[in-house]
Amino acid sequence: MESQTPMQFLNQAIEFEALADHAVPTYAACVDEAELLAFCDAAHAGGRRIVALWGSDERNREARLGFALHVAFDLAEGLACLTLPLSAEAPVFPDLCARFPAVNRMQRAVMDMIGARPASGDVRPWLRHANWPADYHPLRSDVPDTQHATQNEEYAFVRVEGDGVHEVPVGPIHAGIIEPGHFRFSVMGENVLRLEQRLGWKHKGIERRFAGMGLGEGVCLAGRVSGDSTVAYAWAYSQAAEAIGAVAPPPRALWLRALLLERERIVNHLGDLGYLGNDVALAFGLMQFMRLKEDWVRLNARLFGHRFMMDRIVPGGVTVDLDDAGAHAIFTQCEALESELRTLKNIYDEHAGLQDRFLTTGRVTPQLAKLLGVIGLAGRASAQHWDLRCNHACAPYDQLTPRIAIERNGDVAARAQVRFTEIKESLHLIRKILREIPVGEVRCEVRSEADKRGLGWIEGWRGDILVAVETGTDGKIRRCHCHDPSWQNWPALEHAVIDNIVPDFPLINKSFNLSYAGPDL
Amino acid sequence: MFPMLRQILRNGIVTEPAPDADIALRVTAQRLSEAMLAQLGRALVIRHVDAGSCNACELEIHALNNPYYNLEALGIKFAASPRHADMLLVTGPVAKNMEIAVKRAYDATPEPRLVVAVGDCGCTGGIFGESYASCGRVANVIPVDVCIPGCPPTPLQLMQGILAALAADRKQAEQE
Ligand code: SF4
Numbered sequence: 001m002e003s004q005t006p007m008q009f010l011n012q013a014i015e016f017e018a019l020a021d022h023a024v025p026t027y028a029a030c031v032d033e034a035e036l037l038a039f040c041d042a043a044h045a046g047g048r049r050i051v052a053l054w055g056s057d058e059r060n061r062e063a064r065l066g067f068a069l070h071v072a073f074d075l076a077e078g079l080a081c082l083t084l085p086l087s088a089e090a091p092v093f094p095d096l097c098a099r100f101p102a103v104n105r106m107q108r109a110v111m112d113m114i115g116a117r118p119a120s121g122d123v124r125p126w127l128r129h130a131n132w133p134a135d136y137h138p139l140r141s142d143v144p145d146t147q148h149a150t151q152n153e154e155y156a157f158v159r160v161e162g163d164g165v166h167e168v169p170v171g172p173i174h175a176g177i178i179e180p181g182h183f184r185f186s187v188m189g190e191n192v193l194r195l196e197q198r199l200g201w202k203h204k205g206i207e208r209r210f211a212g213m214g215l216g217e218g219v220c221l222a223g224r225v226s227g228d229s230t231v232a233y234a235w236a237y238s239q240a241a242e243a244i245g246a247v248a249p250p251p252r253a254l255w256l257r258a259l260l261l262e263r264e265r266i267v268n269h270l271g272d273l274g275y276l277g278n279d280v281a282l283a284f285g286l287m288q289f290m291r292l293k294e295d296w297v298r299l300n301a302r303l304f305g306h307r308f309m310m311d312r313i314v315p316g317g318v319t320v321d322l323d324d325a326g327a328h329a330i331f332t333q334c335e336a337l338e339s340e341l342r343t344l345k346n347i348y349d350e351h352a353g354l355q356d357r358f359l360t361t362g363r364v365t366p367q368l369a370k371l372l373g374v375i376g377l378a379g380r381a382s383a384q385h386w387d388l389r390c391n392h393a394c395a396p397y398d399q400l401t402p403r404i405a406i407e408r409n410g411d412v413a414a415r416a417q418v419r420f421t422e423i424k425e426s427l428h429l430i431r432k433i434l435r436e437i438p439v440g441e442v443r444c445e446v447r448s449e450a451d452k453r454g455l456g457w458i459e460g461w462r463g464d465i466l467v468a469v470e471t472g473t474d475g476k477i478r479r480c481h482c483h484d485p486s487w488q489n490w491p492a493l494e495h496a497v498i499d500n501i502v503p504d505f506p507l508i509n510k511s512f513n514l515s516y517a518g519p520d521l
Numbered sequence: 522m523f524p525m526l527r528q529i530l531r532n533g534i535v536t537e538p539a540p541d542a543d544i545a546l547r548v549t550a551q552r553l554s555e556a557m558l559a560q561l562g563r564a565l566v567i568r569h570v571d572a573g574s575c576n577a578c579e580l581e582i583h584a585l586n587n588p589y590y591n592l593e594a595l596g597i598k599f600a601a602s603p604r605h606a607d608m609l610l611v612t613g614p615v616a617k618n619m620e621i622a623v624k625r626a627y628d629a630t631p632e633p634r635l636v637v638a639v640g641d642c643g644c645t646g647g648i649f650g651e652s653y654a655s656c657g658r659v660a661n662v663i664p665v666d667v668c669i670p671g672c673p674p675t676p677l678q679l680m681q682g683i684l685a686a687l688a689a690d691r692k693q694a695e696q697e
Binding site for chain 2: 107116119129131132138145146147148150152172173175176177178180200201202203204205206208209220221224225226227228230271286287288290291293294297301308310344345346347350515516517520
């Protein structure tokens with residue numbers, strides 16, 4: 001392989017190495033504390049953002065090493081991953097919340113999992129809920145995978161004081177068919193003064209489970225980090241695995257992946273639009289959209305053998321192909337959905353009761369969204385121009401050239417509108433894929449390589465998903481971190497509900513529809 | 522109002538016939554009497570509990586209420602509280618962090634409470650298995666009557682399993 005000239009970004013004197021065989025240009029550098037902080041300042045000043053932050057135990061790689069903190073940035077040039085080595089004895093890293101408040105919970109997760117803690121700021125546990133001891137760090141390579149006694153946690157919620165303020169605790173088990181989480185509302189009358197979330201209930205040890213898996217095996221687990229985004233996770237994981245194996249999947253495979261990803265986006269947007277109608281007592285909307293969603297997943301099952309297309313994307317390509325009859329069926333379905341969508345959109349637009357509940361409810365202004373670092377669908381509804389398919393288009397998006405869906409109001413109505421616009425755009429992309437998909441193979445072999453890292457980065461329907469994989473000396477997975485966009489967006493929900501009435505919370509929550517399983521890992 | 526009515530009329534009723542119970546999914550002998558089953562069979566209330574799933578099982582449980590499967594037409598509906606429920610429908614491996622909550626939901630459900638474990642995860646622990654953070658299958662935490670495998674099980678499989686919890690055992694049925 002040709003040697004790469006080192007790169008520098010944001011006028012910082014840090015020399016980055018360009019990582020080969022990545023679908024999106026990806027760079028890595030080892031930094032010290034001062035360099036990391038200076039880079040954060042520069043990235044913040046330049047309007048860039050942190051994609052993910054995670055930790056790793058490096059002691060099983062080399063005896064002289066300790067732990068490491070990894071911070072991935074979205075730069076104009078691509079993905080830049082900074083690694084800060086931490087000592088084995090006292091692993092402490094600087095608190096990055098001042099510049100990027102969204103990393104608060106990620107830092108706390110590093111503390112729980114690896115035992116490296118931020119030097120200052122919030123050090124309450126996040127993924128640990130008193131069900132294992134505070135000094136047990138499950139991602140340390142020298143601790144056994146054992147169960148401990150289950151206990152009730154006393155979590156230090158922030159109290160709101162004052163006359164007439166009371167607390168409403170909700171969850172972990174919610175009143176619908178939803179994932180578990182705990183919401184602590186401080187309310188005055190009907191108005192929400194403050195919401196604090198306590199998540200992590202679904203933590204089931206996924207990252208530890210990855211360790212020791214074969215590179216090919218890991219994709220099934222990645223596809224089950226958040227089941228509603230299984231295609232996006234499987235694709236991001238496969239990109240990482242392909243970077244490690246130094247192979248590029250056949251072009252047809254990439255086009256099929258995009259087809260599956262856009263179909264996944266539509267499935268989820270349809271469901272959300274239905275539930276948003278339901279939350280304002282328009283059961284008609286729920287039934288209509290749920291019918292359309294069912295039609296959509298039934299065709300998935302017929303053509304690809306699984307209603308949600310799980311395990312169809314694998315390192316090296318895809319396990320399914322599409323014939324002319326299948327393509328025709330999709331075409332026909334797209335036409336049908338487009339016309340139904342027009343009808344339903346008109347009904348939603350004209351429905352005074354629905355509009356009254358949607359408009360100005362749960363607002364996140366563009367300024368607030370920028371401050372908090374809101375990304376993905378919710379970010380775009382607050383005028384944040386983050387969409388990997390447009391900003392860092394990997395193949396075939398570089399040829400599909402999707403249009404980004406931007407709204408400025410940041411309310412429930414805006415998040416619904418982004419969904420309508422994105423379904424329309426995805427229908428357009430799907431038809432373009434069907435017309436222009438190249439012929440050829442759909443899968444190639446991927447062989448793992450020892451001591452290598454790969455990063456995959458895909459715009460799922462909620463936002464961008466990052467998967468970082470590192471192999472050990474045996475070529476098996478040493479560390480795999482999956483990052484869900486919900487990490488960034490959950491804190492925005494806490495702000496969105498302020499000054500809204502408690503009964504509007506389900507509607508606001510649904511308009512974000514964030515993942516619990518994804519960040520809980 | 523008219524566009525809505527037009528849309529409803531244009532699509533008509535799409536509900537499909539319900540499948541039969543799949544008694545093979547039962548993991549325990551039927552505890553309930555014929556008389557009680559007859560009652561429950563016409564008005565069953567389910568409380569769903571996500572004990573740590575990946576959320577795809579939930580997508581399929583949602584689908585049960587879409588117009589194709591129309592579970593409510595069978596007299597089966599979902600409740601917001603375990604205190605109002607006859608059956609717990611539990612998904613996922615039971616995450617360690619959810620263990621207490623799952624046990625409490627079970628304790629809050631009035632007797633005779635039926636428990637249906639959903640998905641490969643609920644049946645066996647699935648891909649997540651048992652670990653420092655996962656108790657594994659639902660039966661490791663609360664008693665289970667019916668196991669519905671699948672990743673995720675389809676809405677039809679879910680219906681077959683839910684109905685199996687309400688069906689008499691084959692032996693019992695044959696004797697009558
Ligand atoms: S059975 Fe499959 S779909 Fe259901 S929770 Fe487990 S991994 Fe997800």
